[in-house]
Amino acid sequence: MDSRACVQGGLHWVVPGTDCREALPFVSLSLSLSLSLSLSLSAAFQECLSTNVWKRDVKLGNDVVVVLRNKLSYVLYQAGSPEPKIVKRGCEDNFDQGEDLAEPIDHLILVVSGPVPEHPNLARLGFRASSDTVGSLVDAVDAMRYNRRELIASHFEMTTDSKSTGRVELLPVIWQHDMAAVRDATEIMNMLSLPTAVRIRHFLKEALLDAVTYAVERQACVDKVAAAVAETIHRFRANNPAFTGSVNVMGHGLGGVAMFDLLAAQGQENKTEVAAVDAAVVGDDATPAPIETDPSTEEEAVQLPAHLADDVTLEALLKEHEFEDLLPQLQEEGIDLESFAQLNTTDMKDLGLNMGRRKKLEKVVEDFAQRQAQKEAYLEKARQAALVQQQERALQQRRAQAEAAEAKAKAAAAKLQQAQREAHTVQFPVLEEQLAALFLCGAPVGWALAQRVAADLTAESRLKTCERVYNVFHPYDPMAYRLEPLVDETMVELPPAQVAHANRSGRRLHKELQTYLRGAGRDLRQELTSFAGSAVTSFSEALRKRTGKGLEDYGVNASNLKQLVSSTDTSMLAEDGSTRSVSQLNPERRLDYMLQEAPTEAVSQSLFALDAHTAYWNSEDIVLFMLENVYGHE
Structure with a gap:
């Protein structure tokens, strides 16, 4: 703060200076x-x-x-x-001057939010403000600093031999997208929004604006996040040259997604999340292969049988059957082969033929007409076969054209998709700092990875420049998603590990009550099992003395009765398996951690869901969880 110029600003981050004045x-x-x-x-x-x-x-x-x-x-x-x-004038009598800024710092936690600036309610953060006054990310981090000091004093013992001072610095990473565009989009959404369900619409507006901004301007977002993180660390080290502790990051909402994407890309050249286009798909200029046809199906001269293939003239026909003397007379009458086949007995009488020659000529005409009918039938059959072949060739041609058009359309679509993928390929900047842990708070990283084609989270997946990842979320947060089922589908059945509450027992009151009732139920079942075993044994012995047969002789097993009495739903007794590692993202512990809802929040999930996404800023449990994991890996 410059007291002479009455201007205050950030020491480790870049923000426009604000006026400061006397109280x-x-x-x-x-x-x-x-x-x-x-x-x-x-x-x-x-x-x-x-x-x-x-x-x-x-x-x-x-x-x-x-x-x-x-x-x-x-x-x-x-x-x-x-x-x-x-x-009243100035500050309250119990004004807290804060911690000694000259005290050495053990560890550093950077706080990254989403593209749309955070506007937490100052009254909920514990500030002296009206119920409708909102602040910024800097105010949210100030509230977390206060919780950190209280928790260090109540949960951690710093002995004289310890090198730790109990000071973990939390710094906001100030990065802002194009605020003019964000304001314009906000004004348009406010204009289009309905006046009903105001809180729900406000939450959806901010969530959609965050998601759309990051999806559309992803390259610009990761560039600005990387630059802001590097600048904040540079300023911090310049002001604290003796700092040797670990550097950690808390990512809230889409800020956590940006940090995960940035860290996942470190050490990988030209990383892209999309799969390559199938090599079998060709470009727009591709043409379908020509259809191979059987030469025998091509149109050619019809091959007639030998007895029908010879061309017969009227003169040859008459000469063959010794009727050549009739040729001049038939020609004079205009008789050709077609009309010759239609001669009848009357026509023959008119030619002056006697009965004997008429009978012979009738036989010749009948044979010739039959031969012509056979030839015509054969030619018609050949024409029908040729027509069928022609239709088949036309059908094959249409199929070939359709396949060619489909192949061309697929090639064009693949080329367009490739162009879109290349346009959206993100070149991630290099982050030089080695991080100890990434705390994802209400960050939909699981949802983001599930939407990407080439996103593959396995047990061997790890971040080369970050040792551990913790996915922490409120049970009612609509923006929160798990990570472990992406690695191992069997983890769906195992609930997330539970984050300890800031009180001494580590459990909230209603959780303690649930634990007590479960323990009482187990004790009752054990007593019933013991009583059932002794009662069944006594009854079996008495029955044997009277009848000579026990319960075993009637097919009743005492151990089965004990098992029936002691049977219960073991799902409520399942351990959260907080020490089970499912991925190299966190080699020693689990990935998913869930906060304990407050007793009042347990009344209605839908009622408190809208505030759950911003509950991390004033949560003592989040701060305690980060402190335990930061100091636990010194």
Whole structure:
């Protein structure tokens, strides 16, 4: 802070400077005096102090009068107010000056939020503010610092032999996307939004704006996150040259997704999340292979049988059967082969033939007509076969054209997809710092990985520049997703590991009650099992004495009855397996961790779901979880 210029800014991060001024008098959280009125009141106070004359009225306009009774008591009278109000000056008597900034720092935790700036409610963070006053990421980190100091004092013992000072610095990483575009999109969404279900629509608006901004401007987002992280670490090391502790990152929401993507790409050249286009798919200029056809199916001259293949003339036919003397007469009458086949007995009489020659000529005409009919039938059959072949060739051609068109369409679509993938390929910048842990708080990393084609999270997956990953989420957070089922599908049946509560027992009150009831149920089942075993044994012995047969002789086994009595639903007794490692992302412990909901939140999941995504900022459990894991790996 520059006291002369009355400007304050960030020491380890870059933010526009804000005005700072002396503490203003205030009446309540929602009513503080302006700077001009404060200066008038201060001048009157100095005059009263120098002259030692008090009980002076100072008019501040708007029917507001402040009476200076003495140097410790100011009273404000306002028109329309039945009672006077006490005017307080500066800070409360129990003002906390904070920790010693010269004290060495053990570890560093950077806090990264999403593309859309955070606006936490200051009253919920514990600040002295009205219920509708919102702050920034810097205010949220300030609240986490306060919780960190309280937890260090109550949960960690720093002995004189310990090299740790108990100071873990939390710094906000200030990176902002194109704020003009964000404001414009926010104004448009506000204009289009309906006036009903305001809280739900507000949450969806911020969540959608975060997701869409990161999806569309992913390259710009990761570049800005990497630059802001590197700049913050550089400034921190410049101001703390003796720092030798670990560097950790807490990623909230889409900020956690950006950090995971950035760390996952370290050490991999030209990393892309999409699969390559199938090599079998060709470009737009591809043409289908020609269809091979059987030469025998091509159109050619019809091959007739030998007895039908010879071409016969009228002269040859008459000469063959010794009727050549009739040729001039038939030609004179205009008879050809076609009409010759239609001659009948009357026609033959007209030619002057006797009965004997008529019978012979009738036989010749009948044989010739039969031969012509056979030839015509054979030719018709050949024409039908040729027509069928032609239709088949046309069908094959249409199929070939359709296949060619389909192949061309697929090639064009593949080329377009490849162009889109290349346009959205992200070139991740290099992050030089080696991180100890990445704490994902309400970050939908699991959802983001599930949407990507080439995203493959296995048991051998790890981040080369980050030792451990913790996926922490509130049970009601709509933005939270698990990671472990992506590695091992059997982990769906195993609930996430539970984050310890900040009290001494590590469990909230309703969780303690559930544990007690489960223990009481187990004790009751053990007693019933023991009683059933002894009762069955006694009854079997008595029955054997009277009848000579026991329960075993009737097919009743005492051990089966014990098992029936002691049977119970073991799912409620399942351990969370917090020490089980499922991936090299966290070689020693699990990936998924779930906060314990407050007793009031357990009443209705839907009612408290909208506030669950911002509950991490004022959660003591989150801060304690990070401190335990940071100090636990020293």
